[in-house]
Amino acid sequence: MNTTTLAVLVPLLPFLGAAAGLLLGRRSPGFTRPLAVLPTLAAAALAVLVAVRQGGERPISASTRLTPTGSVPVDLALYLDGFAVLAAVLVGVVASCVQIYSTAYLRDDPRYPSYAALVSLFTSAMLLVVYSGDLMVLLVGWEVMGICSYFLVGHYWETPEARAASLKAFLVTKLGDVPFLFGLFALAVDAGTFRITGILGAVATGAIEHPTLVALLLLAGVAGKSAQFPLHTWLPDAMAGPTPVSALIHAATMVAAGVYFVARLLPVFAASAAALTVLAVLAAITMAGAALAALAQDDIKRVLAYSTISQLGYMSGALAVGDRGAALFHLLSHGAFKALLFLAAGVVIHAAGTNSLAAMSRMSGLGRRIPDAYWTMAIALLALVAIPPFAGFFSKEAVLVAAERTALGESAAPVAAGWAVLVSGLLTALLTAAYATRLWLLAFRGRGPGAPDHGRQPAVMSAVLWALAVPSLAFGLTAGFIGDWFDGRPLQPTLTTAVLGTGVALVGGLVTYATWRHTTALASRVPNGAAAHPEPHRKAEPPVSEPPVSPAVAPAPEAVTGREPAYGDIGAAPEPADPGRLLLGPLHRPAAAGFHLDAVYRALFVRPVTAGAELVRFLDREVVDTYVRGAGTGTNWLGWLVRRAQTGNVQTYLSALLAGSVVLAIAVVLVAAGV
Amino acid sequence: MTLAHAVAQTGNGFLSPTGVEIAFLLVGVATLAAAVLTVTTRQLVHAALWLVVALGGLAVEYLLLTAEFIAWVQVLIYVGSVVVLLLFGLMLTKAPIGRSPDADSGNRAAALTVAAAAAAALVWVVVDAFRTTWIDLEGPAQGSTRVTGEILFRHWVLPFEALSVLLLAALVGAIVLSRRSPEGREGKS
Amino acid sequence: MHLVYPAVLSVLLFCTGLYGVLARRNAILVLMSVELMLNAVNLNLVAFDVWLRDALHSGQALTLFTIAIAAAEIGIGLAIVLMVYRNRGTSDIDRLRDTAEGREPPGGPAPAEKAEATA
Numbered sequence: 001m002n003t004t005t006l007a008v009l010v011p012l013l014p015f016l017g018a019a020a021g022l023l024l025g026r027r028s029p030g031f032t033r034p035l036a037v038l039p040t041l042a043a044a045a046l047a048v049l050v051a052v053r054q055g056g057e058r059p060i061s062a063s064t065r066l067t068p069t070g071s072v073p074v075d076l077a078l079y080l081d082g083f084a085v086l087a088a089v090l091v092g093v094v095a096s097c098v099q100i101y102s103t104a105y106l107r108d109d110p111r112y113p114s115y116a117a118l119v120s121l122f123t124s125a126m127l128l129v130v131y132s133g134d135l136m137v138l139l140v141g142w143e144v145m146g147i148c149s150y151f152l153v154g155h156y157w158e159t160p161e162a163r164a165a166s167l168k169a170f171l172v173t174k175l176g177d178v179p180f181l182f183g184l185f186a187l188a189v190d191a192g193t194f195r196i197t198g199i200l201g202a203v204a205t206g207a208i209e210h211p212t213l214v215a216l217l218l219l220a221g222v223a224g225k226s227a228q229f230p231l232h233t234w235l236p237d238a239m240a241g242p243t244p245v246s247a248l249i250h251a252a253t254m255v256a257a258g259v260y261f262v263a264r265l266l267p268v269f270a271a272s273a274a275a276l277t278v279l280a281v282l283a284a285i286t287m288a289g290a291a292l293a294a295l296a297q298d299d300i301k302r303v304l305a306y307s308t309i310s311q312l313g314y315m316s317g318a319l320a321v322g323d324r325g326a327a328l329f330h331l332l333s334h335g336a337f338k339a340l341l342f343l344a345a346g347v348v349i350h351a352a353g354t355n356s357l358a359a360m361s362r363m364s365g366l367g368r369r370i371p372d373a374y375w376t377m378a379i380a381l382l383a384l385v386a387i388p389p390f391a392g393f394f395s396k397e398a399v400l401v402a403a404e405r406t407a408l409g410e411s412a413a414p415v416a417a418g419w420a421v422l423v424s425g426l427l428t429a430l431l432t433a434a435y436a437t438r439l440w441l442l443a444f445r446g447r448g449p450g451a452p453d454h455g456r457q458p459a460v461m462s463a464v465l466w467a468l469a470v471p472s473l474a475f476g477l478t479a480g481f482i483g484d485w486f487d488g489r490p491l492q493p494t495l496t497t498a499v500l501g502t503g504v505a506l507v508g509g510l511v512t513y514a515t516w517r518h519t520t521a522l523a524s525r526v527p528n529g530a531a532a533h534p535e536p537h538r539k540a541e542p543p544v545s546e547p548p549v550s551p552a553v554a555p556a557p558e559a560v561t562g563r564e565p566a567y568g569d570i571g572a573a574p575e576p577a578d579p580g581r582l583l584l585g586p587l588h589r590p591a592a593a594g595f596h597l598d599a600v601y602r603a604l605f606v607r608p609v610t611a612g613a614e615l616v617r618f619l620d621r622e623v624v625d626t627y628v629r630g631a632g633t634g635t636n637w638l639g640w641l642v643r644r645a646q647t648g649n650v651q652t653y654l655s656a657l658l659a660g661s662v663v664l665a666i667a668v669v670l671v672a673a674g675v
Numbered sequence: 676m677t678l679a680h681a682v683a684q685t686g687n688g689f690l691s692p693t694g695v696e697i698a699f700l701l702v703g704v705a706t707l708a709a710a711v712l713t714v715t716t717r718q719l720v721h722a723a724l725w726l727v728v729a730l731g732g733l734a735v736e737y738l739l740l741t742a743e744f745i746a747w748v749q750v751l752i753y754v755g756s757v758v759v760l761l762l763f764g765l766m767l768t769k770a771p772i773g774r775s776p777d778a779d780s781g782n783r784a785a786a787l788t789v790a791a792a793a794a795a796a797l798v799w800v801v802v803d804a805f806r807t808t809w810i811d812l813e814g815p816a817q818g819s820t821r822v823t824g825e826i827l828f829r830h831w832v833l834p835f836e837a838l839s840v841l842l843l844a845a846l847v848g849a850i851v852l853s854r855r856s857p858e859g860r861e862g863k864s
Numbered sequence: 865m866h867l868v869y870p871a872v873l874s875v876l877l878f879c880t881g882l883y884g885v886l887a888r889r890n891a892i893l894v895l896m897s898v899e900l901m902l903n904a905v906n907l908n909l910v911a912f913d914v915w916l917r918d919a920l921h922s923g924q925a926l927t928l929f930t931i932a933i934a935a936a937e938i939g940i941g942l943a944i945v946l947m948v949y950r951n952r953g954t955s956d957i958d959r960l961r962d963t964a965e966g967r968e969p970p971g972g973p974a975p976a977e978k979a980e981a982t983a
Contacts (some may be wrong), residue, residue: 648964651957655785655886662792669800696865703873710877710900714884719893726896729877733903740870742910745927749906752931757899757938764892764942768949779887780958786886794879801871808867810915817914818924826921827928834925838932845936852943855950 003053004062007078010046010088011127011141013039014095018120025113033103036116040099040123044092047127051085061133061197072188079133079196082485083328087260088130090335093471094252095123097464101343102244104458115155119248122148126253130260135184135194142180142225142257146173149254153241165240172234176224183217186210187268196264203267215268215275218261219282226258228316229286232309233597236293239301243349246301247342250308251335259315259331263324270322273414280320280417284424287313289595291431295438295580296591299355300345303439306594307384308338310428314399317421322413323402325486329479330399333391336471337383340376344465347373347457348443357439358578362448372462374444376469381436383472385505386429393502394476397493400425400501404494429501433508438580441516515579695812699739706732717778719770720762727758740810742818870911877904891945891955895938902934 017039024031054060063077099119106112125148128141147170154166188194190209191202202208222228227235235255239246249255262269262279269275287310294306311334318327351370352360360366367374383390386397403425405411406418483491493501581588590596645652692700709728716722730753737746816822827835877900884897906927913923949955 646964648961649780649782649958650960651780651782651886652785655782655789658793658882658886659785659789662789662796666792666796669796673803693865696869699865699869703869707873707876707880710880713900714880714888714893714897719890722893722896726899729900730903733877733907736870736873736907737910740865740910740914742914742924742927745906745910745924748928748931749903752935753899753903757935760938760942761892761896764895764945767946768890768892768955770890770892770955778889778893780889780956782958783887786883789886790879790883793882794876797875797879798872801875802868805867805871808915810865810867810911811917812865812914817917817921818910822921823924823928827925830920831925834929838929842932842936845940849939849943852940853946 003050003060003080004078006046006053007050007060007080007131010043010050010092011124011131013043013046014120014124014127018117018124021113021117021120025117029113032113032116036120037096037099037103040092040120041096043123043127044089044096047085047088047092050080051089054080054082054085059197063133063195072192072194074136074194075134076137077133077195078131080131083260083263083324084130086328086332086482086485087256088127090256090332091123091126091130091252094335094339094468095119095126095248097339097343097468098244098248101247101346101461101464102242104460105244105346106242111155115152115242118148118151119245122152122248122253126257129257133196135188135196135199138261139181139184142221142261143177145225145254145257146170146177149173149238149249152245152249153238155242155245156240159240161237162240165234165237169234169238172231173224176221176231178220179217180221180224183214183221186217187214190214199265200267203271208268208271211268211271212274215272216278218265218268219275219279222258222262222316223282224258225261226255226312226316227309228258228282228312229289230282230597232286232290233594233601235309236297236302236305236594239299239305243301243342243346246305247339247346250305250342251339255308255312256331256335259312259319259327262316262319263327266319266322266324269319270412276320276322277414277417279316280414280420283313283316283320284420285313286310287317287428288424288431291428291435292584292587292591293594295431295435296584296588298357298592300349300357300360300439300443301342301355303357303435304338304341304345307341307432307435310432311338311384313428314396314425317425318399318402320413320417321402321406321421322411323398323405323487323489325483325489325491326395326398326402328486329482329491330395333383333395333471333475336468336475337380337390337392340380340465340468340472341384343461343468344373344377344380347461347465348377350457351452352443353452357442361442361446361578363446363450364448365450366446367444370457372457372465376465376472377443378440379469380472381440385433385436385509386501387505388498388502389473389476391472391475393498394479394491394493396425396429397498397501398479398491400497401491401494404497426500426504430504430508433505434512434583435580437509437512438516438578441513442578445516447520512579512583515582519579519582695739699736702732702735702739706736715779717774717776718772719765719775719778720772723758723761723765726761727754730754730758737818740818741812741816743816744818744820744823746818747820867911867915870907874904874908874911877901877907889956889958891948891957892942894957895941895945898941899934899938902930906930 017035021032021035024035059079059081061077061079063075065073065075099116102112102116102119106115109115122145125141125144129138129145132138132141150166150170153169154162156162157166184194187199187208191199191207193199193202203211208214220231224231235250238249241249269279290306290309290313294303294310297303297306311330315327315330315334318324318330347370348360348366349355351373352363352366354360379390383392386392388394400422402411403418403422406413407415407422408418409415411418479491479493483489584591593599645656706729709725709732713722713725713729716725730749734746734749734754737743737749881897881900881902881904884900885894888894888897909923909927909930913921913927916923945955948960952960954960
């Protein structure tokens with residue numbers, strides 16, 4: 001089979017798996033697991049094969065046109081360059097890990113078949129986005145991902161939080177998708193084609209007439225999908241979905257799609273300095289703001305969610321300074337360690353029986369209970385903090401180097417964008433170290449009674465964790481040659497940024513550690529009861545049901561009851577040992593609430609829309625319906641009046657008839673006489 | 676065309692009527708008065724009797740118009756049988772003898788309006804159309820029994836026979852309608 | 865003789881009969897008024913026949929037919945009136961109101977009744 005056929009099979013296999021899983025899921029549950037895992041694994045293997053064959057050489061482009069579609073043709077096109085094949089490998093690997101992990105994690109979930117099929121469909125859509133060489137086909141995958149994320153985030157639809165979160169994820173991403181669609185059309189009309197090669201050619205010859213407008217419209221969709229400020233609010237709420245879904249969304253698929261899209265069409269964005277500046281400012285705000293918010297979160301998954309937003313800010317920043325190689329590099333390494341973080345967090349949550357970091361900090365020995373998760377999570381956090389030689393160090397350095405070069409005027413991107421990304425990136429590195437340290441300390445260095453024993457986690461899950469730990473550790477070593485797969489620009493760290501970046505990270509980590517020592521000392525002096533958590537023992541996130549858990553305890557209801565307190569009030573737990581509270585000071589409360597952006601949106605959009613709906617309802621019920629009812633009542637009264645004439649008296653009828661005849665006759669006579 | 680001009684043209688003035696015209700007018704007034712009394716009187720039997728007068732007056736008018744056969748048929752059928760039938764009907768429905776205050780229905784005003792309007796419109800139209808038309812009554816009588824018999828049995832035989840069938844059907848219908856019981860003995864026509 | 869005289873007389877007789885038909889209460893009096901109207905038409909027919917000197921004398925023939933039909937009509941009509949009187953105990957036209965609409969206020973009748981009424 002040639003490379004093109006293999007590449008076609010990559011998105012096709014998970015799709016077929018999803019279709020088969022949906023069809024067979026209820027009837028033959030035995031097939032569900034193989035149908036979920038095997039196609040995804042095969043797709044991952046094929047993606048690796050395609051990547052090896054492509055080898056970072058000249059892009060492979062193939063297309064077929066099924067049918068003429070009007071003025072601008074739509075092709076089923078493949079466009080395999082270094083970006084595409086590597087991103088596909090990431091998607092395939094992470095999706096395989098998630099599928100394998102889910103077989104254990106959602107073992108007793110009654111809706112596992114549909115869940116697995118949707119994850120497969122999600123994977124397939126993302127692979128389509130990655131490989132597609134035609135923007136219309138890309139859009140198909142893009143929208144399929146949107147609807148899949150809606151279903152998956154709402155997996156626990158019994159809970160109101162999950163319903164609200166899935167709706168929010170859908171609506172916010174759609175809010176970005178509308179301008180995105182317009183942008184695509186504007187781009188295609190200017191370039192005369194939806195093919196990426198054609199568009200890039202048009203950009204090279206300057207055929208795009210309104211690059212700024214097109215780029216800004218596309219950026220709206222990218223911001224929605226990739227959770228960039230100001231459309232990022234759906235991502236923290238999307239934590240209401242199962243943890244593996246969070247891993248999938250955050251690491252490889254949904255949020256990666258936006259960054260990947262910009263990377264693919266970077267020349268279009270680079271044609272407009274304004275668009276790049278806007279992107280840089282958004283990226284700077286996103287990365288720093290999300291890192292601050294992450295420092296204040298209590299829910300471990302929300303910490304990771306804000307961390308994702310922050311890291312996506314790095315990628316957008318890299319794109320804003322015109323270095324898509326760095327962006328993709330960071331996307332790949334981030335995909336590995338963020339998937340690891342989420343999957344390990346699932347284990348931690350299960351072992352601790354709570355989502356809350358504050359509650360975990362009152363348990364001791366959590367790390368000993370789950371050594372695999374403990375070690376792998378430590379590795380992933382080190383990678384996140386960008387300590388050498390972990391993967392995150394190299395990729396983040398690549399971003400910072402690119403920003404530095406731009407700031408010093410060595411690249412085509414605006415200098416202001418470079419400075420914004422560089423300064424914000426260093427600040428975020430500091431904050432990242434702080435929240436990562438806080439997360440680790442609170443989760444694994446808690447003081448108090450021992451963590452409850454839930455038994456060993458399944459071997460499958462541990463295996464997945466260690467499998468993902470390998471790239472988190474070692475992926476950075478590819479920095480020397482992976483640049484050849486992208487634009488050929490070297491991605492090695494330079495001395496200045498390496499020292500700067502690692503330095504601020506170390507400072508952040510040490511300051512947090514010192515604060516933690518201080519606060520724990522304070523907390524230990526407070527009597528134990530005074531610091532009592534409002535909810536003494538929160539229930540576990542249930543899905544892993546170990547052998548000791550009797551099958552009579554149905555997972556789904558437990559999920560319903562167990563979830564609510566975890567998503568109750570974010571900043572409600574007064575935890576004296578929390579270093580984030582001391583570090584952030586007065587910023588803590590707004591940061592915990594995501595800087596009240598949701599409230600702003602509520603005031604700006606939700607209330608006017610609700611008020612408008614009320615007004616429309618009033619107009620409909622009171623005004624329009626009055627006319628409608630009036631028409632009915634009027635006719636009724638008219639009918640009643642006319643019925644009064646139906647007296648049954650023949651003479652009356654005859655009188656009326658003859659009177660009419662006389663009037664007509666007189667009229668005729670008058671007309672004939674010409675009066 | 677003015678009236679005076681028309682009169683001058685035909686030589687027959689309204690103001691100098693012939694003897695036949697005077698007779699026609701007098702009988703016409705009497706007939707009209709009898710008809711009005713027929714429809715206004717409060718005594719039901721009197722109405723039938725005034726109807727006799729009106730129909731008889733009409734028979735005289737037919738004579739004056741030289742249609743003597745029609746006149747005798749009128750006397751025979753209307754005055755002789757129809758009125759008698761009506762009187763029988765009145766008696767069979769136990770109509771009150773003497774003044775009955777409710778002989779007119781509540782529709783009287785509307786009826787008066789419609790009738791007056793119709794009369795005004797028709798009179799106006801008829802006068803406007805025929806004010807100068809003159810009927811020449813000289814020459815052989817056009818409605819003598821001989822003439823009528825000739826045209827009836829020369830040109831109108833088929834309708835005449837059809838009419839006899841119609842009369843038979845009406846007779847049968849009337850009998851069926853007025854039978855008292857399934858084995859009813861009497862019928863009327 | 866002027867044609868206007870018989871024509872106007874016939875018009876007036878017709879309208880008198882019209883008034884009687886519309887204003888009289890007793891059905892037999894209504895029949896009498898109908899006879900008046902028929903006779904007015906007869907007069908018209910005869911007058912125009914004489915004026916036109918029609919070779920076929922269709923006016924007079926039609927008058928004869930009208931008289932015959934009027935006789936049949938009065939027979940049938942009286943039979944009907946008699947039967948109505950026998951069944952209802954009255955021959956007053958304005959009391960025979962079986963075809964009158966109900967007098968209930970608007971919105972009164974149930975939808976089922978409306979459906980029946982429209983069916």
